[in-house]
Amino acid sequence: MSPAATAKTTIVIATRNRAAELARTLAELSALRPRPPIVLVDNGSTDDTVGAAEAFSGVEIIRLPRNLGAAARNIGVAAARTPYVAFSDDDSWWAGDALPTAERLLDAHPRLGLIAGRTLVGADARDDPVNELMANSPLGHPPGLPGPLVLGFLACAAIVRKKAYLEVAGFSSLLHFGAEERLLSLDLATRGWHLCYVAHVHAHHHPSTRRPPQPWRRQVEQRNNALIVWMRRPLRRCATETTQLLAGALRDPGTLPAAAGFVSRLPWALAQRRRLPPEVERAARTLELLHERN
Numbered sequence: 001m002s003p004a005a006t007a008k009t010t011i012v013i014a015t016r017n018r019a020a021e022l023a024r025t026l027a028e029l030s031a032l033r034p035r036p037p038i039v040l041v042d043n044g045s046t047d048d049t050v051g052a053a054e055a056f057s058g059v060e061i062i063r064l065p066r067n068l069g070a071a072a073r074n075i076g077v078a079a080a081r082t083p084y085v086a087f088s089d090d091d092s093w094w095a096g097d098a099l100p101t102a103e104r105l106l107d108a109h110p111r112l113g114l115i116a117g118r119t120l121v122g123a124d125a126r127d128d129p130v131n132e133l134m135a136n137s138p139l140g141h142p143p144g145l146p147g148p149l150v151l152g153f154l155a156c157a158a159i160v161r162k163k164a165y166l167e168v169a170g171f172s173s174l175l176h177f178g179a180e181e182r183l184l185s186l187d188l189a190t191r192g193w194h195l196c197y198v199a200h201v202h203a204h205h206h207p208s209t210r211r212p213p214q215p216w217r218r219q220v221e222q223r224n225n226a227l228i229v230w231m232r233r234p235l236r237r238c239a240t241e242t243t244q245l246l247a248g249a250l251r252d253p254g255t256l257p258a259a260a261g262f263v264s265r266l267p268w269a270l271a272q273r274r275r276l277p278p279e280v281e282r283a284a285r286t287l288e289l290l291h292e293r294n
Contacts, residue, residue, distance in 0.1 A: 007036040008084050008103045009159065012076030015090040016043035016067055019052040021208045026056045028093035028204075036086070036099060039076040043067040049090075069176035070155070077165055085160050088203070092119075092156040095202035102159040102201050105146045112145070113164035113193025114185075116153035117201035128205065130154055134197035138286050147196040151185045151283055157203035164193045174268050175227065178220035183228045189280045219258035222248075226262045227269045232276050233284070 011029055015022050022040075029038055039060045040053050044067045053061050062075055077085050084106055086099055094117075102115050119128035130153075139149035158181075168187035171180045185195055211217075222245060229241040242262075249259035276284065 007034050007099070008082050008107075009086050009099045010037040010039055010076075010080035010082045010084070011086050011088050011094070012039050012041065012073055012080065013088050013090055014041045014043060014068075014070065014072040014076065015045065015049055017045045017047045017049060018090045018208055018210055019045075019048045021206075021210070022049055022090040023052040023055070024206075025088060025090055025093050026053060026059060029088065030056055030058075032094065032096060032099065034100075037080070037082065039079050041072040041076045043069070043072050068173065070171040070180040071173040071176070073155070074170035077160075077162060077170060080162060083162055085162050085165065087155045087158050087160075089156040089205070091208040092203055092205040095120075095204065098201045098203065099159070102198070105198065105201075106159070106161055109145065109194070111192065111194055112196060113161050113188045113191075114153065114195040115146075115159045115201055116150050116195065116197045117157040117159065117203045118197075118199045119154050119157040119203050119205050121205050121207065123206070125204065128154065131197075131199070135199060137197065138290050139283055145194055145196050147198040149283075150195050150197050151182070151189060151280075151287055153181050153185065153195065153197075154203075154205075155181055156205055157201075159201070161193070164188055164191070167191050167193075172272075174265060174272065175224045176220075178217065179224040179228065182225070183231065186228070186232050186276060186280060186284065189283065190274075190277055215254065219255060220261075222255065222258040223261040223265070227265055230266060230269045231272050232274060234275070234281070 041062045042050050042064060044064050053059050064072060084103060106112055116134055118131050121128050134150045137148040137150050141148040168191060172183050188195055226241050226245045230238050245259055245262060249255045
C-alpha cells in the first residue's frame with residue numbers, strides 16, 4: 001500500500017496561470033510523509049500550469065474550461081476520497097507535521113468541521129496578521145475543543161471535514177473570489193459545526209508576485225461582504241452595509257466597480273438568502289462590533 005493510500009487527508013489546490021509557483025508548492029507537498037493525495041483544479045490556465053503539474057507523479061489534475069474562482073475547490077473536494085481535505089494555494093504548502101496533527105484532532109472531535117491553521121509568511125516565517133485575530137477570538141475557547149472558535153479563516157491554511165463541507169455546498173460560486181471564507185464559516189456554524197484556530201498546525205505562504213492589484217482585491221472584498229450580508233444577515237444590517245457601500249462609491253469614484261458588481265449580483269444573492277440562527281447571528285455581531293471598535 002502506498003503512503004498516499006494510508007492518508008486521511010487530500011490536499012486540494014485551485015490554480016490559474018502560476019506555473020512556477022505551483023511547481024514549488026507541489027515539490028514541497030510531495031515531500032510530506034505520509035505523502036497525501038493531491039487534487040489540482042486548474043481554472044482555465046493559458047500558461048504551462050498544467051504542464052508543471054504533470055511533472056509530479058500521483059497528482060490528479062482536473063482541467064476546467066473557464067475560471068470558477070474559489071468555487072473550483074468544490075470540484076477538488078468532490079474528487080477527494082478521504083474524510084478530510086486540506087486546502088493549499090499554488091503559493092502555499094503545509095508543514096511536515098500539520099496534516100497528521102489535524103487528523104488526530106478531527107478524529108477526536110466529531111463536530112469539529114474546520115481547523116484554521118497558523119499561516120507563516122515568507123522565508124522568515126513571520127506570522128500573518130490574521131493569526132493574532134484568530135488567537136484572540138472573542139468567541140472564546142470552549143472546554144474540550146482544540147482552540148478558540150472562529151468565524152473566518154485563510155483558505156490556504158484550512159483543513160475541513162469533507163462531510164461538513166459538502167453539507168453546506170462549499171464555497172459560493174456567486175462570490176467567485178474574495179471573502180469567500182466568511183460565508184463558508186457562517187454556513188458551517190449554522191449547521192452546528194465548530195471552527196477552531198489551532199496555532200500548532202502550520203501552513204507556509206510565499207505570496208506570489210503575480211497577484212491582482214490591491215485596489216482590485218479591496219473592491220472585490222467590499223462587493224462580496226455586502227452580498228454576504230444580504231445572503232445571511234438581518235435587514236437592518238443589510239441596509240447599513242448597502243448605505244456604506246453606495247456612499248463610499250459617491251465619495252470615491254474608484255470604488256464604483258464594487259458598487260456596480262454588488263448591484264448586478266444582488267438578485268442572485270437574494271435568491272440564496274437564509275437567515276442565520278440566533279446563536280450564529282450573535283457571534284457574527286460580536287465580531288462586527290469588535291471590528292468597529294478597532
